[in-house]
Amino acid sequence: xxxxxxxxxxxxxxxxxxxxxxxxxxxxxxxxxxxxxxxxxxxxxxxxxxxxxxxxxxxxxxxxxxxxxxxxxxxxxxxxxxxxxxxxxxxxxxxxxxxxxxxxxxxxxxxxxxxxxxxxxxx
Numbered sequence: 572x573x574x575x576x577x578x579x580x581x582x583x584x585x586x587x588x589x590x591x592x593x594x595x596x597x598x599x600x601x602x603x604x605x606x607x608x609x610x611x612x613x614x615x616x617x618x619x620x621x622x623x624x625x626x627x628x629x630x631x632x633x634x635x636x637x638x639x640x641x642x643x644x645x646x647x648x649x650x651x652x653x654x655x656x657x658x659x660x661x662x663x664x665x666x667x668x669x670x671x672x673x674x675x676x677x678x679x680x681x682x683x684x685x686x687x688x689x690x691x692x693x694x
Contacts, residue, residue, distance in 0.1 A: 588647070588650035588653070591663045592646055598667065606631075609680040614627050616688040616691065649666065
């Protein structure tokens with residue numbers, strides 16, 4: 572019985588790490604959308620060339636997809652290491668805080684870009 576308890580505990584922790592990786596991936600999708608919209612509005616504010624905006628949109632989509640994939644795999648690795656050292660909650664909080672800061676920065680860029688775009692249309 573005693574030998575089974577650590578095994579069950581280890582399995583539950585590994586499942587918890589996997590679940591938190593999925594949550595991080597879902598939150599990362601929000602970062603992806605915020606970054607893409609920010610990039611689009613930034614390009615609209617600084618460029619009149621609609622083809623450049625489209626090209627940057629498509630290239631940005633690919634770059635943000637690769638960053639998101641790296642985030643998911645990297646966070647999964649960090650969470651698995653955190654399970655071994657009993658720091659899963661702290662690691663998840665740090666990764667989530669980084670994502671929150673990223674979203675805030677992306678929304679600030681989005682807001683400023685829209686403001687500059689609106690100002691360029693009025694005069």
